[in-house]
Amino acid sequence: MKNFYNGDTLVQKEWEFSMAYDARGDRYQNMKYNRVGKSGLMLPAISLGLWQNFGSVNVFENCRKILLRAFDLGVTHFDAADNYGPVGGSAEETLGKVLARDLKPYRDELIISTKAGYGMWPGPYGDGGSRKHVLASLDQCLSRNGLEYVDIFYSHRYDPNTPLEETMGALATAVQQGKALYVGISNYRPKEAREAIELLRQMGVRCLIHQPCYNMYDRWIEDTGLQDLLDEYGMGTIAFSPLAQGTLTDRYLKGVPEGSRASRDGGLRNNAVSEERLAITRRLNDIAASRGQTLAQMAIAWVLRRGRVTSALIGASSVEQLESNLGALNNLEFTDDELAAIDKAMSH
Numbered sequence: 001m002k003n004f005y006n007g008d009t010l011v012q013k014e015w016e017f018s019m020a021y022d023a024r025g026d027r028y029q030n031m032k033y034n035r036v037g038k039s040g041l042m043l044p045a046i047s048l049g050l051w052q053n054f055g056s057v058n059v060f061e062n063c064r065k066i067l068l069r070a071f072d073l074g075v076t077h078f079d080a081a082d083n084y085g086p087v088g089g090s091a092e093e094t095l096g097k098v099l100a101r102d103l104k105p106y107r108d109e110l111i112i113s114t115k116a117g118y119g120m121w122p123g124p125y126g127d128g129g130s131r132k133h134v135l136a137s138l139d140q141c142l143s144r145n146g147l148e149y150v151d152i153f154y155s156h157r158y159d160p161n162t163p164l165e166e167t168m169g170a171l172a173t174a175v176q177q178g179k180a181l182y183v184g185i186s187n188y189r190p191k192e193a194r195e196a197i198e199l200l201r202q203m204g205v206r207c208l209i210h211q212p213c214y215n216m217y218d219r220w221i222e223d224t225g226l227q228d229l230l231d232e233y234g235m236g237t238i239a240f241s242p243l244a245q246g247t248l249t250d251r252y253l254k255g256v257p258e259g260s261r262a263s264r265d266g267g268l269r270n271n272a273v274s275e276e277r278l279a280i281t282r283r284l285n286d287i288a289a290s291r292g293q294t295l296a297q298m299a300i301a302w303v304l305r306r307g308r309v310t311s312a313l314i315g316a317s318s319v320e321q322l323e324s325n326l327g328a329l330n331n332l333e334f335t336d337d338e339l340a341a342i343d344k345a346m347s348h
Contacts, residue, residue, distance in 0.1 A: 021102035024072040031074025032329055034310045036209055038234030041182065043111060043311040045304055046326055047077035049240060053317045054094045055085030062318070067098050069319045071106070073326055079211075079238070079313055080145075081115035081156055082137045088120055092144035100146050110151075114141045115186055115211075117156030129159030129167035138174055153180035154211060158192045168199040175205050186211035186240075190226045197233050207235060214239035214309065215248060216284070216302055216346060227308055236310040239303050243314065243325075247273060248299035252281055283345035287338065293331055300328035302342065 032045040048070045054063045067078065084091035092114065103110065116137035119127040127133060138153060153174050155167050171183040184207060185196050197207045210230050212221050214237075221227045221237070230237050243249055252273055281295070288298035303312045316322035 021068060023068075023106060027072050027074050029074075030329070031076075032332075034236075034307075036236030036310050037230070039182075039206070039208055039236070041111075041208065041236075043077050043236070043238065044075050045311055045329060045332075046075060046300065047079055047111075047238060047311045047313045048075050048322070049313045049315050050078065050080040050084050050091040050095060051240070052315050054080075054091040055087060056090035056093070057086055058094075060094060060097070063094050064098050064102070065319050066316050066322055067095070068102060070316075070322055071103065071110075073323070075326070076109055077111040077113070077311065079113045079240075080141075081118070081154075082120050082141050083118045089140070089144055092141055096145040096147075107147075112145065112147065112150050113152035113154065113184075114138070114145070114150050115154035115156035116141070117154075117159065117186075129155060129157075129162040129164075129170075131166050131170040131173075134167060134170035135173060138179055142179060149179050149181060151180070152182045152184055152208065154184045154186045155188075155196070157187045158185075158189070158196075164192065164195055165199055168196050169203065172200060172203040172205045182206070182208040184209040184211060187213075190224050190229050193226065194229060197235070207233070209236040209238055209310070211238045211240055211313070213241045214303060215242050215244045216299060216342065217244050217248070231308065237308065238311045238313050239309050240313045242300050242303040242312045243296055244299075247277060247281065248284070249296040250285060250294060252278060253285060280346055280348075283348070284342065287341050287345060291331060291338065293328070294324060296325050297328040297331070300325060301332045302334070304328075304332055305334050305339070 033042040034045055035042050048067070078095060080092050080095055082089060082092070095112075099107070116134045117129055120137060125132045125136065134155070141150065142148065153171065155171060158164070159167060171180075174180040175183060183200065183205060185193060188196060188210065193210060200207045210226070212226065214221050218241070227237065246252070284298070285295045288295045291298060293301070300312045300314065303309050314325050316325065
């Protein structure tokens, strides 16, 4: 609290004196880094996603604390998209402020990724995989982040209404213009993924990485052969929603708490918090406890268990939640019995 005199009146005004950010010198000692497929790039085993909790509806100072604490703990990869918020675009604006205010000296130590493909602005060009939308979206992303380039630029989804050659051509242009160092795809099924990878290869651009949903409930990248395809091409995999939007945590052990995502209309599919799912969650929580982990930590470790997934992409609404989830790195190994127990817990 600092005092100011305004004539004869004592005016008290609270000022926030923010010290210049100085990253911890030991930030790389405890993080595990994995090579992205057969490329030269490495990503932290756990990356921080800005899908939720970093928009204009959130408290900026809390967002800033999470981002800086993540970097202090070795998380060098921040993942965003043009439509992340809420509202759309605001998560990148938040990241841009922190980059400008605190992380500018560390830009070359960071991997910043973004995506284009989902609805972002009105009219026929604000959505999809057209060259018009993809490249305009990238320029807007760079402006919001205050950057000259992003490290990874994704096609956020396959657009059946746009020739895939056009979408991949836009990604190739982003690399050729120096606005992206690498490109990737997200949410692509195996057939379209193979075609996209081959098209980029013909254009002289490597498809670095795929970002699919993957967790103990949703194993589609195994069931459809997508992970085998990515291994075949020497690509990386970064799994989003490893906690199944929070249902693979201890938050729902006793039901649906007030204020949780599941309690909000449209927050989660109804079956995600059904009694059957909650029973599974409780069984999994017991297994996690036997491993000396929280359920969230075990769920993250499970995604990384075989070394085929490069990075698990987590969100965080507080520094405490971030720190707890990064604790997954303390035990990434599973015995065959533990894996069998997890599968059995989910099948009953």
